Amino acid sequence: MSPRTLLLLGTPKGAFLLEDGGDRRSWSLRGPLCEGWPVHDISVEPGTNALLAAAGNPWWGPAVWRSDDLGATWTHSSEGLTYGDAGPKVKTVWNVAAAHGVIWAGVEPAGLFRSRDGGTTWEHVEGLTNHPTREGWFGGNGGLILHTIIPHPVDPDRVWVGISSVGVFATEDGGATWETRNRGVRAGFWPENPLPEWGQCVHKATLAAGTDQTLFQQNHCGVYRSDDGGRAWTEITEGLPTEFGFVMSGHPRDPQTAWTIPLSEPQDGRFMVDGKAAVWRTHDGGATWIRSGEGLPQEQAYIGVLREAMAVDHHDPVGVYFGTSTGQVYGSIDEGETWSLLVDNMPPIWSVESLVLD
Numbered sequence: 001m002s003p004r005t006l007l008l009l010g011t012p013k014g015a016f017l018l019e020d021g022g023d024r025r026s027w028s029l030r031g032p033l034c035e036g037w038p039v040h041d042i043s044v045e046p047g048t049n050a051l052l053a054a055a056g057n058p059w060w061g062p063a064v065w066r067s068d069d070l071g072a073t074w075t076h077s078s079e080g081l082t083y084g085d086a087g088p089k090v091k092t093v094w095n096v097a098a099a100h101g102v103i104w105a106g107v108e109p110a111g112l113f114r115s116r117d118g119g120t121t122w123e124h125v126e127g128l129t130n131h132p133t134r135e136g137w138f139g140g141n142g143g144l145i146l147h148t149i150i151p152h153p154v155d156p157d158r159v160w161v162g163i164s165s166v167g168v169f170a171t172e173d174g175g176a177t178w179e180t181r182n183r184g185v186r187a188g189f190w191p192e193n194p195l196p197e198w199g200q201c202v203h204k205a206t207l208a209a210g211t212d213q214t215l216f217q218q219n220h221c222g223v224y225r226s227d228d229g230g231r232a233w234t235e236i237t238e239g240l241p242t243e244f245g246f247v248m249s250g251h252p253r254d255p256q257t258a259w260t261i262p263l264s265e266p267q268d269g270r271f272m273v274d275g276k277a278a279v280w281r282t283h284d285g286g287a288t289w290i291r292s293g294e295g296l297p298q299e300q301a302y303i304g305v306l307r308e309a310m311a312v313d314h315h316d317p318v319g320v321y322f323g324t325s326t327g328q329v330y331g332s333i334d335e336g337e338t339w340s341l342l343v344d345n346m347p348p349i350w351s352v353e354s355l356v357l358d
Contacts, residue, residue: 003358005313006070007321007342008051009329010039010351015053017071018343024319024333027342034065034074038092040147041308041351045098045118049355052119054105056092064096064105066119070357080122081105081113083129091143095308099151106146110137110163114175125175128161133180133198140164140201140220141266147307150207150215160215160230165201168217168230181230188221204248204307205230208255216258216286218248223260225286236286241273247310251318251335256285259312259320259336261305270304277301279322281336295339296330303328308351315356323349 002022009016014032021028034053041054053065055076065076081090088109095106103115105122112125137144148162157174160181167182180198187193187200201220208214217224217233222243224233237243242262251257259281263270272278277296280289304325313319320336323329327346332339 003315003356005315005319006355006357007311007329007331008042008044008351008353008355009323009346009349010042010053010308011347011349012038013347015039015042015051015065015071016346018329024313024315024331025340029343030071033067033071034076037063037065039065039350040092040094041096042353043096043098044353044355045103049357050098050118051355052096052098052103054093054096056108062090062093062107064093064103064115064119064122077120077122079120080115080124081107083111083124094145094147095149097149097151099153100156102151102156104149104151104159106149106161108143108145109139110144110146110166112146112149112161112175127171127176128169128178131169131178133166136199137163137166138199148202148205150205153207153212155212158212160205160207162202162205162217164203165199165220167198167200168202168205170230181226182233183231184226184233184235185217185219185224186221186235203246206248206250206258208250208258209253211255214255214285216248216250218245218260220244220266223248223286234286236282239289240280244270245305246307247305247322249310249312249320252312252314253318254283257281257283257335258286259310261310261322263304269302271302272304275299275301277303277330279320279332279336279339292332292336292339294337295332295341306348306350309349311352311354313354313356319354321352321354323352325349 007018014036016031063076063078150160152158222237278293309323
């Protein structure tokens with residue numbers, strides 16, 4: 001029997017699951033799930049295949065939802081997701097990532113929480129909130145949010161996070177202390193200080209496959225690669241039609257391959273460049289880029305793709321998927337060369353994740 005593939009979709013109207021029939025060509029849809037709560041991100045807990053949904057309800061507040069049966073039933077908890085009576089109110093959970101027996105949750109206003117009991121209770125990672133730059137943090141267009149969490153593949157004490165519009169931070173002692181990791185990343189909206197220590201608007205970052213130091217980043221001001229864990233970044237925007245976009249995904253096996261979706265500049269609308277939908281990929285670490293639009297709309301495609309709304313699977317060849325702000329999900333089963341529409345008429349797609357069931 002062929003492995004099944006699940007696509008986990010987060011939307012403002014709840015979570016949805018797309019499941020294929022084993023060929024990644026025909027898909028069935030389940031949802032809305034999580035009682036229709038707005039879901040910013042869904043991830044998979046390694047070892048258990050539990051689904052974890054980062055959510056926030058305007059009446060009930062933030063929570064992380066958990067399903068141990070592939071979405072058939074869900075529980076949720078917000079116990080400990082608070083800065084305390086003296087701190088700001090946590091509005092929502094933007095990102096959730098699990099590794100080494102720990103679940104991490106990034107929230108708005110920007111901060112990091114950790115659960116050691118499968119998401120039942122949460123503790124505030126105060127080392128990040130207490131960073132000496134904290135008083136100067138400011139939000140981007142989407143707010144002051146911690147939207148990216150990258151656990152180290154081997155060392156449980158090492159984690160990277162991305163905060164808009166603050167930058168990349170890293171810890172190597174389990175969250176007790178943090179340092180900025182933004183050298184070489186431009187902040188073009190600060191002409192008086194275009195290369196600050198922090199204040200860059202990171203949109204998404206990902207760790208290259210099989211490495212513990214190589215990162216790719218899509219920033220408000222360009223695309224970058226770091227080969228030393230984010231201590232220094234090299235710009236790799238050349239060859240792309242714009243420097244602006246939100247998504248960045250890496251190949252699950254090839255550290256030189258990654259995908260991004262350039263969008264028109266903010267002042268020009270933040271949609272597919274020239275109204276022609278395309279995904280761009282590199283096979284040489286960002287030295288060159290290839291445009292792929294076959295199967296995607298090539299006229300009047302005034303659509304956007306948000307920071308969590310791209311995913312790759314672990315098949316060979318790799319499947320690549322993205323969702324749009326207008327409710328379409330597209331997929332490629334040939335590593336991004338050609339595309340097809342998987343589902344339409346959905347709520348805005350906030351996030352896409354994949355799970356392959358052998």
